[in-house]
Amino acid sequence: MIALRWLCAAALIAALCTALWRFAHRSDRTSRTQTVLARYVTHPSAMIALVALIVLYVVSALSPWLATHDPIEILAQALVNHPPSRELLFGTDFAGRDVFSRVLYGTRISLTIALLATIVSVIMGTAYGATAGFVGGKLDTVMMRIVDAFLSIPRIVLLIAIGTLWAPLSITSLILILGLTAWFGTSRLVRAEVLSLKEREMVAAARALGARDLAIIRRYVLPNVLSPVIVAATLGVAGVIVNEAALSYLGIGIPDPTPSLGNIIHDGTPYIATAWWVALFPGIVLVVTALACNLAGDGLRDAMDPRQVDR
Amino acid sequence: MTPRPLLSVEELRTYFRTRAGVARAVDGVSFSIAANESVGVVGESGCGKSVTSLSLLRLIQPPGSIEPGSRIEFEGTDLLSLDNEAMRKIRGNRIAMIFQEPMTALNPVFTVGAQLAEVPRVHESISRQAAWARAVEMLGTVGIPDPSERAHSYPHQLSGGMRQRVMIGMALMLSPALLIADEPTTALDVTIQAQILELLAELRARTAMSVLLITHDLGVVAESTSRVIVMYAGEVVEQAGVRELFAQPHHPYTEGLMAAMPRAGTKRERLTVIPGAVPSPYDWPSGCRFHERCPYAWERCAREHPPLYEIGVGHVSRCHLAVEPERRATPHVPLAARAGAGA
Numbered sequence: 001m002i003a004l005r006w007l008c009a010a011a012l013i014a015a016l017c018t019a020l021w022r023f024a025h026r027s028d029r030t031s032r033t034q035t036v037l038a039r040y041v042t043h044p045s046a047m048i049a050l051v052a053l054i055v056l057y058v059v060s061a062l063s064p065w066l067a068t069h070d071p072i073e074i075l076a077q078a079l080v081n082h083p084p085s086r087e088l089l090f091g092t093d094f095a096g097r098d099v100f101s102r103v104l105y106g107t108r109i110s111l112t113i114a115l116l117a118t119i120v121s122v123i124m125g126t127a128y129g130a131t132a133g134f135v136g137g138k139l140d141t142v143m144m145r146i147v148d149a150f151l152s153i154p155r156i157v158l159l160i161a162i163g164t165l166w167a168p169l170s171i172t173s174l175i176l177i178l179g180l181t182a183w184f185g186t187s188r189l190v191r192a193e194v195l196s197l198k199e200r201e202m203v204a205a206a207r208a209l210g211a212r213d214l215a216i217i218r219r220y221v222l223p224n225v226l227s228p229v230i231v232a233a234t235l236g237v238a239g240v241i242v243n244e245a246a247l248s249y250l251g252i253g254i255p256d257p258t259p260s261l262g263n264i265i266h267d268g269t270p271y272i273a274t275a276w277w278v279a280l281f282p283g284i285v286l287v288v289t290a291l292a293c294n295l296a297g298d299g300l301r302d303a304m305d306p307r308q309v310d311r
Numbered sequence: 312m313t314p315r316p317l318l319s320v321e322e323l324r325t326y327f328r329t330r331a332g333v334a335r336a337v338d339g340v341s342f343s344i345a346a347n348e349s350v351g352v353v354g355e356s357g358c359g360k361s362v363t364s365l366s367l368l369r370l371i372q373p374p375g376s377i378e379p380g381s382r383i384e385f386e387g388t389d390l391l392s393l394d395n396e397a398m399r400k401i402r403g404n405r406i407a408m409i410f411q412e413p414m415t416a417l418n419p420v421f422t423v424g425a426q427l428a429e430v431p432r433v434h435e436s437i438s439r440q441a442a443w444a445r446a447v448e449m450l451g452t453v454g455i456p457d458p459s460e461r462a463h464s465y466p467h468q469l470s471g472g473m474r475q476r477v478m479i480g481m482a483l484m485l486s487p488a489l490l491i492a493d494e495p496t497t498a499l500d501v502t503i504q505a506q507i508l509e510l511l512a513e514l515r516a517r518t519a520m521s522v523l524l525i526t527h528d529l530g531v532v533a534e535s536t537s538r539v540i541v542m543y544a545g546e547v548v549e550q551a552g553v554r555e556l557f558a559q560p561h562h563p564y565t566e567g568l569m570a571a572m573p574r575a576g577t578k579r580e581r582l583t584v585i586p587g588a589v590p591s592p593y594d595w596p597s598g599c600r601f602h603e604r605c606p607y608a609w610e611r612c613a614r615e616h617p618p619l620y621e622i623g624v625g626h627v628s629r630c631h632l633a634v635e636p637e638r639r640a641t642p643h644v645p646l647a648a649r650a651g652a653g654a
Contacts, residue, residue, distance in 0.1 A: 200415050201410050201411070201412050201415040201416040202415060202416050202417060202418050204365075204370065204410065204416075205408070205409075205410050205416040205417075205478070205481075206418075207368075207370055207402065208368055208370060208402055208403065208407065208408035208410075208482075208491075209402060209403035209407060209408075209430055209433065209481060209482070209484075210399050210400065210401075210402035210403035210404060210433050210434060211403075211433055212399065212433070215433065219418065219421070219429065220418055223418070223420040223421070224418075224419070224420060226420075
């Protein structure tokens, strides 16, 4: 029964990949998205990363449907630290919970948090950087020195400090603190981009045709900073996943029994010598996710590089 | 009584107050443009012609500013006394401007149709469909073949000449009374250049707008304007009808510009150059600003700043030769060339 569901999930993944491949290979490259995709699919490591991300997202989105057990249910006293078997693919942890199902649910939570936190940080960083860059002058100097100050504090220390003060953290507040400590780099990037964009002739031309400042930001500045921001966001997802895992590992993040990649690893650490499977499998998923995000980000950056525009 | 001109500029001064000092980029420029007239502004890089055109639209960014005492009157309104919102409504609507580099002046992320359609939407409440229809119509007007298809193209899919046509189309979307064209053909090759100038002339004839054509190329001016303003070092140095100017240039700088123009059919020889370089706007030379580079200069030129002398009907020149014409008989090596040889 479960096997059939997995087969359906695999079919869905295959369908998604094929659709993407088809779209990228349409002969008329009229839209920019298509041009970028067409270049992206020629990048082997980035393509593997993209497929890995699709698999991760589809599987984790369908986790309630694909899981073999309830992730927080204690199966039986006899089943504590049970090694992987046909029935329990990744074994059980110290409390006798199915690690496979916990990893599925944990990936879902970790990816969701990472995605939402990245959205928060991208919006924050873009708004902040665009304001500083567009207005310029004294405001720019003050805003950027604040960013410099925050950037000088190691992020994990900042997270531990805020996390401890704010404890216990709900998922929403975890998303917020992860997002609100991740935007400094993005804001710098956006500011630099806006500074160069606003000197372009097209902005002068838009002004000469009577465009308002807001229209210039909306139509000329933001669409043109989109590609570096998307790249930064993709790379940022990896950072957020790792940071969330670190927080959960330290016991500040997602509270037990809700699984996240970080706290499953945390649960497995004391038993690493005897029950290695508890920490190993979520660890592999964490590494694969972070690596896939980084590779996909690198691929996107290459594909979106304006110097590679084929005319 | 002559009719009220469309645009009249009086004593326009645009200064840039920087840490290095005050750059007097435009320093007391006066001229006027009549309705449906085409006026050329020529001069070397750095003579203030682009700053003049940006000043007309009040698009000078800090640290630059238009100094008090300057006057720009357009259609009977004093542009310098308008508030920002009223000025914004004039831009694009009554006065439009096109730029030199059609690649960088168009937004790479939108189709040209969308960019054209945006212009009326800034100024009027008009539906998306109606704006798009007008955009397509305008693409046809500026001579883009197959406009309804081409409207879906992105700027990078068009050639340089096509992009400049799109720019012109954007500027003309709201039928402005005055079009300022800042070096519109400089980035294009010669055949395309001629086509663009022809298009501008044709559109001017059809719409009764005026054109202020800014260029460093006297050839362009000769082809497409009726009156020429020669600028040097932030000032107007000569102004005349185009025929008169070419037949009888008065100011030695204008003379130098014409001598420096390559001519077809003549024996291949080195082009004449005006010795020296444009002086720095932070520190214009005293007296006549051209005297260091002028082959006729005498003591008076270093001492006394020449006014605009009236040479003929509608012909003025900022040169003391107007009152001491006999000096023209004895040219000598200009100061700048001598200093250059000594160094």
